[in-house]
Amino acid sequence: MSHLDPDRLALIAVGETPTDAEHAHLRTCDACSLELAELEHAVAVGRSTVTLGELETPPERVWNGILDEIRSQQAAAPEVRLDSPTAVEASAPLAAAQPGAPRTQRRGWMLFALAASIAAVLLVVGVWNIVRPSQPVEIASATLDAFPDHPGAAGTARVTELADGERTLTVKLDDSEAGDGFREVWLITADASALVSLGELDGRKGTFAVPDDIDLRDYVLVDISQEPLDGDPGHSGDSIVRGELSFG
Ligand SMILES: [Zn+2]
Structure with a gap:
């Protein structure tokens, strides 16, 4: 050949x-x-x-x-x-x-x-x-400041968004208190007329899905509260830290 x-x-x-x-x-x-x-x-x-x-x-x-x-x-x-x-x-x-x-x-x-x-x-x-999954982009962040009843507490919040519009909020909390009950993460409107619970914070850091119908320009406050085990799904009124989102 x-x-x-x-x-x-x-x-x-x-x-x-x-x-x-x-x-x-x-x-x-x-x-x-x-x-x-x-x-x-x-x-x-x-x-x-x-x-x-x-x-x-x-x-x-x-x-x-x-x-x-x-x-x-x-x-x-x-x-x-x-x-x-x-x-x-x-x-x-x-x-x-x-x-x-x-x-x-x-x-x-x-x-x-x-x-x-x-x-x-x-x-x-x-x-x-x-x-491949798209990379999340940070769209807003906040510094969370302590309330008077929780001196020494501090936190941060960060909102990221995927290409498909799915948003997540990640919070970190530094708080030495070890009280009874649990901590809950909230988004609250600037005038405090409405709020939505994102879920329980287990430990010092947590990531939560932001509901699609929530406009973060309205629900601009990130709040972490101390909640008693009383079966009441509402906010206890005992906020540990809170901060306002600023949008990059
Ligand atoms: Zn040859």
Whole structure:
């Protein structure tokens, strides 16, 4: 059998499985196996040198450079028949710096393989960017100040929002008191005419979902109260800390 087509070698280098015949030829032909090794090296370099950060904006300038080089080299060597054994033999041994059209054509295929490899990585990262959970963005925060009955208490609150609009409030409370009952986290309107409970604070830190129908520009106060175990779902009136959200 004649040597393997360069396009087959390029495809094998980027991950396609060789046929049995191709596999058998690669085992016995130094020229083709060396060619494949060179292509695989180019692919590996292409994959390893493209970092995730750079992929956010595809390197179009680099990409165009690769395409230009392929086009110009194909134009410079229009007569070469890639499947001709003569042409392929002329390019071996590849390690030697041998000028000439077949060698140049091969270089074009290597660059094509490299470009295909980068395209595959870009595709994977693009899909990942679509399916991965979005990063929460902080939209408001507050410093929570102690009420006179709870000297020394302090806290912070922070509201984050996901791309889908889901908001969460995270509070931290520093309070040395260890009273009976439990602590509860509230959102309260500026004039204290309305309030909503977000839930019980277990420990010093908690994260709570903000109900969709709550406008934080109205419910601008974050409050943590000390609640007795009296079965009354309302606010006890015993606030530990409170603070007003400021929106970034
Ligand atoms: Zn061969």
